[in-house]
Amino acid sequence: MKIRYIRIAAIAISMGIIGAGCSSDSSSPSGTDGSSDTTVATETSNEWALAYTGATEGEATGEPVRIGYVNQESLFPEATIGLMAAVDYTNKELSGFGGRPVEIVKCDVAVEEDGQKCGTQFANDPTVSVVLTGTLTVGNASLYAALDQKKPIVIGNGVTVADFVTKAGVAWTTGSIGVIQGMAKFTIKDLAAKTVAVIHSNNAAGKAAFDVLLKPLFDAAKVTSIGVGVEDTATATDVQSALQAAGADKVDVLLPVVTVQGCSALYDAIKALGITPKVVTTGLCFGTPVKTHLADIGDKGDFPDGWYFLGYGASYFNPDVESGMQTYIDKVQQYGKPAEGSPLEYTGFAGPLFANFLTVAKFYQQIGVDAVTPEGFNTAMRAFTGPMMIQAGDLSCGVAPFISVCGHVTGIQQYTTAGGWATITSIDVRAAG
Template sequence: MTRRSKKVLGLALSFGLLAAACGSDDDGAEAPDDAPAETTAEEPADADEPADADEPADADEPADADEPADAGEPMEEPTGEPFKIGVQNAEGDPNGSFPEYSIAIEAAAEYINTELGGLGGRPIELELCSMVISPDDSQRCANELSAAGVDMALSTLNFFGNHFSIYAGSNIPVIVGTPLTIADFTSPGVFSVGAGGGCLGVHTGLIEFATNQLEELEGIDVQRVAVPWADTPPGVVCYNDLEAKPLDVLNGSEPGDSARAGEKPDLEHIGVPVAPASPDVTPQATEVLSFDPDVIIFSAQGADCWNFLDALGRLGWTPDEIPLVFSSSCTDFDAMRAAGDLAKGIYLVGSSSGLLSPLDSLEGDRLDDATIYQTKGIEYGMTEDDVFKTFASAGFAAMMNIWEIADGLDGEVTAESLAAGLAATDGTKSAYGSTPLDCANAPAPYVAVCNSSVGANIWDGDKLVLVDPEFSGLDLVAGTELRPGG
């Protein structure tokens, strides 16, 4: 266990003991008995699964010389000048609404202020701006938060990327929780810390998995790939640059430096746009199946994924006939159960964090991080339903990543020092809910992405079971030109 894990988990346990000693009847610090027994697409569901190779066993790890003698002693209440974080999040729009993101960020901020001493003694003060999915509203929020004098902005997921220049004009660094757009990947002063690297990591990971690991798992030769894709502004970019392009690298029609370039000269693929919240996607599902694919991959918001699966099923498709690979953004345990046998055997590819996993399936840092998230999230205002949502875990993790950077700084915590700390991450230190952040070595032109590793699971009808804990498809776009629109 790392010093960071001991410190944070020790503090969490200490506060739990204090609450018990005071006779509290609040069960929020305990994992609920009826908590879902599933894990998201990026986490192990087998208690016997070995820890990551780069995660040393606790018993073999020497104690850090500078570790506090009592890591469980509560930190002092933050009394410094508030550190204002502006949160820009889409809510209340059928084209994209993610209230759980805001709820989780608020819970994490309260946890950090109450139990972890804020950011270097400065209490976090949140300024939330809710937006609809429109370019104008994206910029409205950025202008309002800049005018409010926030020290740092946290952009949850934004379909346009037109807000960064506004923050840059006020010298406000930006954290991105779920990167989707070219601007999320390439803007200076932006740190896309979301586990799995958003579209960049997940969509290239989908292609890597569908054309590599899946072949061995299913005993098939993948030469025809159907790609229904979310017909939204970021969906256009993610499909063209991070799905169609790497597929073209594989068949040799797109020049690139990947070790797999030209590996599948006969590979063919089709893209089928799917508008969000479409009531009937039978025509799109028909087009996909008419292509006679060896595999289908799809990344969208949860309801759209299961609406599409239902349409496939009504047309006679089963996962035994044609493998289906979703991104972890599709994770919805209620929908997966409701789909019954139609969902059994589908794969999900996404970040390799572990925050939504059953605690008894985890070890080391992943266990510590998930314990904190699943207990403290509920204790500080999240419902159990919210806790087990992918975007909620992303919001909580982003705040904890900010705290980790602040905790490692020498001297005063400021927007400038936090940005410098993020920029200096080099993949050598563990990060909450994530593989290590590596902003310093982000590959051009994707210079804002600090994390791109993903994992894959299969839904067995009851839970998600790990099939590959960590891999990356980033090499598939190495040395290529940006292709945002086709």
């Protein structure tokens, strides 16, 4: 099924221009410096963002609008990179929220108790009407309990059961619900697997991925599945043991559900064991650290050869204008701030946070920056049916049993060293089978 995004009228004319620009050689014709191509790309990105948000071009001034933000920085720093790139872009070029600059009030979650702390902080802050999250593996439930009925929450990337069923907020992205269930459906239907091994993070998110989202689908399809957990700090040697315990050398398909830090260790473990499993994994494993690791060890290709990767439907590596991915790529490269001594990590959870922020900007424009209340924003965010920036398909919030998840479509890509990136298919996880 090919995903067709609803076109935004302001971009329809310019798409042919940017399409030609993207397909051209990276060197400049006629001895020019290529600045005209860059200008066209920037103008097109701005046109898309202005149409999507309803904003006015220009720089924001005046009293800041304060937005709460909660993230687990130790595991998902790229979420904050994406968010802050969106904030800087919006303040500099999209006149902020209704002409006023946006200020992000951050609260970090490192342990379970921090969720309650952050929730209480924002619940009692009258200057904050809306709270965004990045990605959390701990503290989710207590954060939601503290904010429920007080401040609406835009969930960045749901990965635990609490993220999927809370009444306190919504996730416009499909999160683990779409990606993980999509992995199972793709493995069963498209790869016709009868045996699978799942290597998952040994935390709440990883356990939920296997026990709640994967195993029930495999059991229903009579596919034998074995799940083995690994710590987020696991070395390649640790992962080798997990692969052996899961029988990864004998199964039809291997499904890793690990953090971006664990993807490189997994790659090394597979290589050390000398096995060649068919791998279906999440978009975290095409993160910049994986690309850097393969270069460091001298292996060919940018990413693991032949692996399938699931995401939200738009491609970081073949960006299109319609979904907003081209705007994201252009602007995260312009405004994103990499960690010291590291390349810019713009994949993983960075893109969805950028998209969520621009969608929050859309609602502040629609409601009116001085008229936004927690109650009014809560109503608007739940009624949103799309199109959503870089998330494929329509949105439908409140669908049982995962009532907080509004996105339902995931996209599958495959990387090969010979051919690069190829779009394979997309899956609506609401569909039977």
